Amino acid sequence: MTTSTQTPAVTQPAKRRRGSAGKFQGGNPVVYAIAFVVVCVTLGPVVYGVLGGFRSNGQLTQNPAALPDPWIFSNYAGVVTNPSFWQYTLNSVIVAVITTAIVVIFGVMAAYPLARYAFKGREALFMLFVAGLLFPATVAVIPLFILLTQNFGLGNTWWGVALPQAAFALPMTVVILRPFLQALPQELEEAAQLDGTSRIGFFWRILIPLSGPGMVTVGVLAFVGSWNAYLLPLLLLQGDMKTLPLGVADFSSEHSSDTAGVFAFTTLAMIPALVFFLAMQKRIVNGLQGAVKG
């Protein structure tokens, strides 16, 4: 446990040992059969939703379990030409980008002295961030709603959602980044000091470039968290400010009889998350593993 905490989560794939139990494998066809069932159960609902978007409501009612016949494109066309869909997408992107930027910048800034400065009260300060992990966002959501709308004047704004989201993501970010920054060799810092570089110069010129992978990992986690968030946006955002999850939920309840339309809207809404996930899969998985080990 100790060693794994020191090595940054990001270096994990280097140690990967694939199929270590391979020599013990028993009946292969059985394994493939089980794997096939797992894939069907896992992907079935998603694929059904995607295909459902290509069917008409008549087709869906007549035989819910069938392929599109004929293929209908009007559902997807209807979503793509729906200005609300693009407005929601834009809102989601902006909120996620603000959240991610704040989390990464403030997170690496806070992790730096906690990792590399020797000072009294450092552990206490770090424990303050760890304690932040214990406060689930749900606990604070009602007072947050009141504070943001009444005291901060941030009701129905991008910042009103992004700032609290970033705040609740910061503890985990600091907890993941600190061991990462600690693992950078001390010699680097000493060499920089001999060259007359201040600690702030070291931070900008050496630490930031070297901790790129760690920042990408926490950034991806923050982005996905924000992209999927529902509760806080539900309380804070109305009308044109809604994010994609709110849009999906609204569309689903307002057009509950238009099942095919709901499938098309939901499918298009999940595409950005899926594409992003496939591109960043390693980072997400490493980040989660880092969280488990840290």
Next chain:
Amino acid sequence: MADDAAVATDVSPATSSGPAAGATRKGRPAAGPSAGGRRAKRSERRKYLEIAFFVAPALAMLILFIVWPVITAVQMSAFRWNGRGPMVDFVGLSNYVSILNNDVFIGSLMNNLLIVVLSIAIQLPLGLAIALLLNRKMWGQGALRTIIFVPYVLAEVVAGVIWFQLVQPQYGVIDTLLKSVGLEPPAQGWLGDMDLALWTVVAILTWKYLGLAVILFLAGLQGVPEELYEAAQLDGASWWQVQRRITVPLLGPTIRTWGFLSMIGSLQLFDMVWILTKGGPANATSTMAIFLVNEGTRSNNFGIAGAASVILFLIALVMAVLYQRLILRRDAKGVA
């Protein structure tokens, strides 16, 4: 988690000069002992200014958006308040008393606890089995790992909306498939039946979160040294013996930490239930989060919502501390 982090700092290179160096007020090594008191003091002050500069933004965020709201929740819980104007109607602990006598809240709390237990009881064996299955040389392993993780990456809302359509009574595909093999689906639908609704929610949550367990267990499995397997093979151990005596014990820390994450997540459950049932039918699937959002937004009972928030926090805290004490502590002793 906190303990591990503390252990890590104690052995890390950054602390090799130790907190003691800070305590005895020696600056950085370059300054040297001969640098004279005033200069050392100035560099010391500069160091603390730098620390403040780096930590202040994050700390300000925590105070504004976590600490302040949590204090407000405690304050709210002691008043009868509809969200407008100042809080004046002080009622002491009566909000707490009324919540703890409220059948809907107690029912929600029980649902949360049931979901905590069921999530772990279902996902642990299933996730372990799939992880062991995938941890061998096989065709399409990479694709399989990606696929199994897809539900976890989808928003709960997206997954909920799709599943809501799938489990629709009569026209839903699940009911159609059941009928085609001669089974009779429940008359009011999976989510409309008082006795089945919560189980349906749990089943959908299992679908959504099993991938996380599998991916984390797989990562843990890759940390098991190959030599152990080779040694076991030389000793003539069967596949089952190897999994039971080597793999699962060595996976212990990963499993225990996953259980912690799963527990905290289950206690906060909101999105999926809100999309699927809004807590119905007749509060059969309500959770604490559903309860406090309903009280806070629909009924404008902010005092009750505040008290529910505080109770939810205390329950989460007690369970987290108990888990840390009873289950995670073993890791610090044994495996490290």
